[in-house]
Amino acid sequence: DAKTTQPPSMDCAEGRAANLPCNHSTISGNEYVYWYRQIHSQGPQYIIHGLKNNETNEMASLIITEDRKSSTLILPHATLRDTAVYYCIVRDTGTASKLTFGTGTRLQVTL
């Protein structure tokens, strides 16, 4: 699996958009970009994933650059409950492919 690079921490004011960047310059053509988050002492929670088109769901939006070497997860209106560690992961489309976690970004949402 390709490696990813994320900033170790970010702050965001409640109600504002949180934009979390991720670099994955060695991503290959059959690898998706996945985003998970982990709230303290819980299992990771799936947020969103994409291959090359931008994606949006009820939780977030995912913007992938045209060359697919980086992406940005957008939480449009961050709340205190969005405080968590956010992991950007690239994963092969093979059904048994494992997820290899990097160090993630610790997002702190403040009042």
Next chain:
Amino acid sequence: GAVVSQHPSWVICKSGTSVKIECRSLDFQATTMFWYRQFPKQSLMLMATSNEGSKATYEQGVEKDKFLINHASLTLSTLTVTSAHPEDSSFYICSAIHEKLFFGSGTQLSVL
């Protein structure tokens, strides 16, 4: 989304005893499950891939005789930490594939 249930959520045991952690896929069948461990303030580290009906595949550096994995059915995988020691104290998390990876809620193991 799909639900992965992990039990127990926390366990305290004496050094030298064995502890079993269960991971169940509640509403789907999972031929493959993954086991991770996580130390405080660190990321998740993959320990092994559990395959239904066959032997697990362990990551480099993970002792297969210490961390026994059994995946006897399509909805259940178990991880047994044998002869646990204080350095095995950690947060253990399982996951299963159902189009994407879903995770259990984790098990906090404390070995005294």
